[in-house]
Amino acid sequence: MNKISLGVAVATLSASMAMAQDYPLTIENCGHTVTFDVAPESVVSIGQATSEALYLLGLGDKVAGTAVWFTDVLPEFAEVNAKVERLADNTPSFEAVVNKRPGLVASQYEWYVGPKGSVGTREQFHDLSVPTYIWPADCVGKDNSVGVDGTREELVSTEVIYQGLIELSQIFGVPEAGEKAVADLKAREFAAIERAKALDLTDTSALFWFSSAKMDADPYVAGAKGAPGFIMKQLGIENVVDSSEEWPTVGWETLAKANPTYVVLADLQRRKFPADAIDVKKGFLATDPVARHMDAVKEGRVLVLDAHAMDATIRTISGLELLADAMEQAVSK
Amino acid sequence: MRIQADNISKSISGKPILRDVSLSIEAGQSLALIGPNGSGKSTLLRVIAGLLAADSGHITIGGDRVDRLPRRKLAQRLGFVTQEAGTTDAIPVREAVKLGRTPWLSFATPFGAKDRDIVEAAMQQMAIESYKDKLFNALSGGEKQRVHIARVLAQTPQAFLLDEPTNHLDIRHQIAIMDWVKAQQGTVALALHDLNHAFACDRVAVLNAGQLAAFGTPSDVLVPEIIAPVFQVGVHQSKSPHVDHPILTFAKESFAT
Amino acid sequence: MQFAFGGVRPALTLLIGVAIMVAALGFALVIGETRIPLADIWAVLRIEAGYPAREVNPIDHGILWSYRLPRAIIALSCGASLALSGVVLQALLRNPLSDPYILGLSAGASTGAVAVAILGFGAGALSLSGGAFIGAMLAFGFVAWLARMARGNSAQATSSLALLLAGVAGAQLFHALTALIIAKSADANQARGIMFWMMGNLSGSRWPDVYLAVPITLIGSAIICLHFRALDAMTFGREAAQSMGIRTGLVMGVLISTTALLTAVMVSMTGAIGFVGLVVPHAMRFLVGVGHLRLIPATALAGGIFLILADIVARMLIPGQTLPIGVVTALVGAPAFAIILVRSSRAHSG
Numbered sequence A: 001m002n003k004i005s006l007g008v009a010v011a012t013l014s015a016s017m018a019m020a021q022d023y024p025l026t027i028e029n030c031g032h033t034v035t036f037d038v039a040p041e042s043v044v045s046i047g048q049a050t051s052e053a054l055y056l057l058g059l060g061d062k063v064a065g066t067a068v069w070f071t072d073v074l075p076e077f078a079e080v081n082a083k084v085e086r087l088a089d090n091t092p093s094f095e096a097v098v099n100k101r102p103g104l105v106a107s108q109y110e111w112y113v114g115p116k117g118s119v120g121t122r123e124q125f126h127d128l129s130v131p132t133y134i135w136p137a138d139c140v141g142k143d144n145s146v147g148v149d150g151t152r153e154e155l156v157s158t159e160v161i162y163q164g165l166i167e168l169s170q171i172f173g174v175p176e177a178g179e180k181a182v183a184d185l186k187a188r189e190f191a192a193i194e195r196a197k198a199l200d201l202t203d204t205s206a207l208f209w210f211s212s213a214k215m216d217a218d219p220y221v222a223g224a225k226g227a228p229g230f231i232m233k234q235l236g237i238e239n240v241v242d243s244s245e246e247w248p249t250v251g252w253e254t255l256a257k258a259n260p261t262y263v264v265l266a267d268l269q270r271r272k273f274p275a276d277a278i279d280v281k282k283g284f285l286a287t288d289p290v291a292r293h294m295d296a297v298k299e300g301r302v303l304v305l306d307a308h309a310m311d312a313t314i315r316t317i318s319g320l321e322l323l324a325d326a327m328e329q330a331v332s333k
Numbered sequence B: 001m002r003i004q005a006d007n008i009s010k011s012i013s014g015k016p017i018l019r020d021v022s023l024s025i026e027a028g029q030s031l032a033l034i035g036p037n038g039s040g041k042s043t044l045l046r047v048i049a050g051l052l053a054a055d056s057g058h059i060t061i062g063g064d065r066v067d068r069l070p071r072r073k074l075a076q077r078l079g080f081v082t083q084e085a086g087t088t089d090a091i092p093v094r095e096a097v098k099l100g101r102t103p104w105l106s107f108a109t110p111f112g113a114k115d116r117d118i119v120e121a122a123m124q125q126m127a128i129e130s131y132k133d134k135l136f137n138a139l140s141g142g143e144k145q146r147v148h149i150a151r152v153l154a155q156t157p158q159a160f161l162l163d164e165p166t167n168h169l170d171i172r173h174q175i176a177i178m179d180w181v182k183a184q185q186g187t188v189a190l191a192l193h194d195l196n197h198a199f200a201c202d203r204v205a206v207l208n209a210g211q212l213a214a215f216g217t218p219s220d221v222l223v224p225e226i227i228a229p230v231f232q233v234g235v236h237q238s239k240s241p242h243v244d245h246p247i248l249t250f251a252k253e254s255f256a257t
Numbered sequence C: 001m002q003f004a005f006g007g008v009r010p011a012l013t014l015l016i017g018v019a020i021m022v023a024a025l026g027f028a029l030v031i032g033e034t035r036i037p038l039a040d041i042w043a044v045l046r047i048e049a050g051y052p053a054r055e056v057n058p059i060d061h062g063i064l065w066s067y068r069l070p071r072a073i074i075a076l077s078c079g080a081s082l083a084l085s086g087v088v089l090q091a092l093l094r095n096p097l098s099d100p101y102i103l104g105l106s107a108g109a110s111t112g113a114v115a116v117a118i119l120g121f122g123a124g125a126l127s128l129s130g131g132a133f134i135g136a137m138l139a140f141g142f143v144a145w146l147a148r149m150a151r152g153n154s155a156q157a158t159s160s161l162a163l164l165l166a167g168v169a170g171a172q173l174f175h176a177l178t179a180l181i182i183a184k185s186a187d188a189n190q191a192r193g194i195m196f197w198m199m200g201n202l203s204g205s206r207w208p209d210v211y212l213a214v215p216i217t218l219i220g221s222a223i224i225c226l227h228f229r230a231l232d233a234m235t236f237g238r239e240a241a242q243s244m245g246i247r248t249g250l251v252m253g254v255l256i257s258t259t260a261l262l263t264a265v266m267v268s269m270t271g272a273i274g275f276v277g278l279v280v281p282h283a284m285r286f287l288v289g290v291g292h293l294r295l296i297p298a299t300a301l302a303g304g305i306f307l308i309l310a311d312i313v314a315r316m317l318i319p320g321q322t323l324p325i326g327v328v329t330a331l332v333g334a335p336a337f338a339i340i341l342v343r344s345s346r347a348h349s350g
Helices: A003-018 A048-056 A075-082 A094-098 A122-127 A158-171 A175-199 A227-234 A252-258 A278-287 A315-332 B041-049 B071-077 B093-104 B113-125 B141-154 B171-183 B195-200 B224-231 C008-030 C038-049 C058-092 C105-117 C128-151 C156-185 C188-198 C207-226 C228-236 C238-243 C248-270 C276-288 C292-316 C325-349
Strands: A025-029 A032-036 A043-046 A063-067 A086-088 A104-107 A132-134 A205-211 A262-267 A302-306 B003-012 B015-025 B030-034 B056-061 B078-081 B159-163 B187-191 B203-208 B211-216 B234-238 B247-251
Touching (some): A025 A158, A043 A048, A048 A075, A048 A158, A086 A094, A122 A132, A132 A158, A158 A175, A158 A315, A175 A315, A252 C058, A278 A302, B071 B093, B078 B141, B078 C238, B203 B224, C008 C038, C008 C292, C038 C058, C058 C276, C228 C248, C228 C292, C276 C292
Parallel strands (some): A043 A104, A104 A132, A262 A302, B030 B203
Antiparallel strands (some): A025 A032
């Protein structure tokens, strides 16, 4: 065979192996069947979780616009993100999204794109031939019609996070990027769990305090089946709250008497409620006539965790690591 | 107690209702205020009662200017009964009459035995004693009016102002009210629609388009020459053997003489 | 006092009312999310009064003394204030459907609250309650101004109507503003937080709140009590009251401002709790009559007791979850109102 034609043949072969994605691709996603004949040219991402997932998969140049940001973007993606148009810090309008002529709309919550979506329903987008993809963590094992943040029927696990990464990578025809990202995260997850096992935490419980609408009023705490619940379970810690709601309000009376071993405070960037700030939460724990008698408060077992790690996103794994770190430090004291 | 109105003018929402009206009622006398709709009768009564402020002119009662008297003192001297004062409250008759004592009560002088006696006497005078525990809203129009008058009686004022008290009442009750007016010792001023009732009063004042068209005794004022042009009807005066005053009859056009 | 209260029986009824109130306070201490033995409750009361008593777990002590007791007292103050405001507004505006929110106060409070929580007004220096209070007073000011403009030069009889209509307009305006802010700027968490607060919420009541709520309630109640004769005199309308010597302009100004202040303070603390101000006055009129000398204290007591009991139900009805108290007052208030309506229409025609 001719050297050039062999080279071309090899090049073509490796190229087609690199593009190992079969189209048409059909995905069952949150009650809708979405079909892709070809990788989308562009995507609008509504939700920090999906935006950061796309960046992690190296798809930053395909992102035409983002919206809904709870905190600053992860530092490793700052440069990529700076080149992407931010449609809105909060909820974007349907038209602003569609205006970008995206090949796909990805949303972190059904609250934005779903049966009662504040941006629009999935059908509205499909009518305009724009496929939609919902981050699986928001609908797998979860009923969004019950409870304001939805109710989890089963404990969430990192599997849904990995599912999201794999499916997104498949949609864009780069399945190996998805597999690599998942492999990395799994390795980190495994390592963190091993570290926690080494600490031999028995009889350890925790409470995750997100924020409170009014300073002394009943706080929003992590329910049993959301990401914080998962993190705690992986680390062998019991959640003192057993509600199936994602973020139920539970009275301080009940929480104080449950006397968890650790109190974990969410570090939010937003400042809308006074209790959003860590110092304010710490101040409350120090001065409230009931909460300050909790053993965790008296003995300084109060930990701080990035708020976004408390949602089922790629940050959950770093949340797992951070908590394992904190446990190690606390136990070694 | 003498009531005097001097040069009263009053406009409401830019429309002049009373123009330079002056009249006086001697102590113990009764005055009938008559006139077509919109002539200003109700407004004049309210100005006299101190419920509306005149644009110019002033009212004097018993030698004191109404606009200079504190409300409580004014209420102790003047009682006012308006047409159709209703209520949504389930108030029993006796409590409604007791309200009349309000201008005399204070923390220093709470409701006492003397007040109770006055209330009882007022109810007896208006023959509503038997209703005293009934709810005001369960009464008929005539009975309600008698309750209001009893309330004003309980107020023990020196003068009474009544705005069309005989409206919507059946004849029996109309006669009862006019009998009460005649028997009243204090000064009374009342607005009337039925001109024949006006014969029961000591004086009659005719208002037309906000001005005083006539003032005098019933026999002087309630005559066709004065009444016909003001009310724009035909008027005929005739004598009746059954009552001690003439009777007026009315027709759309003037009576041919 | 015999003359003023008309005898021994009303005084006895008042005493019974106070006793029921104390009993309700007791229930609110005993019943709660977590179980605390009665002996501990008694011990805590003794300790705080300065008497020796057995040791009590500091968390239980804190729960009883710093959570449940202030919460019950706030419920009392709030119930009394709202019910009194209802009584006064129903008498002054001659409208039996008046409630404390008829002048736009709760609508303004919710706008103020979302402005702080969602738009970030006050940049963290202003609390939700502070924003709500300012919002309530702004709305009230707007309504008062609008009523003044509407009344113009016309007869006084229409001024109550002008106030009522201005209240409706003002409430609609501020509700629309609230909806606009939520729709435009709120994320899921914030919208949920605000809605929970707006439906009425007594959690988070602490002693500092009591130091504000109780004096305001007592002062407001005293002012209202002093005006019982004027309120009675309004039975047949403003004109009749004036003819009986009441300076209605002054009285209405003082009393409406007092109810506005009472309501604004309560709403900013606890959110808008409905039905108390509307239903309790009617229920009490049915029980003690329309005379305000008895009606005012009866309404205050009944409102307070009602709200304590409603709070207990809100806490205990669904295990592990607290219902918004506005839901409980509505569930009880609506049928109660229906019953009163039927009964009183029979009484009226009787």
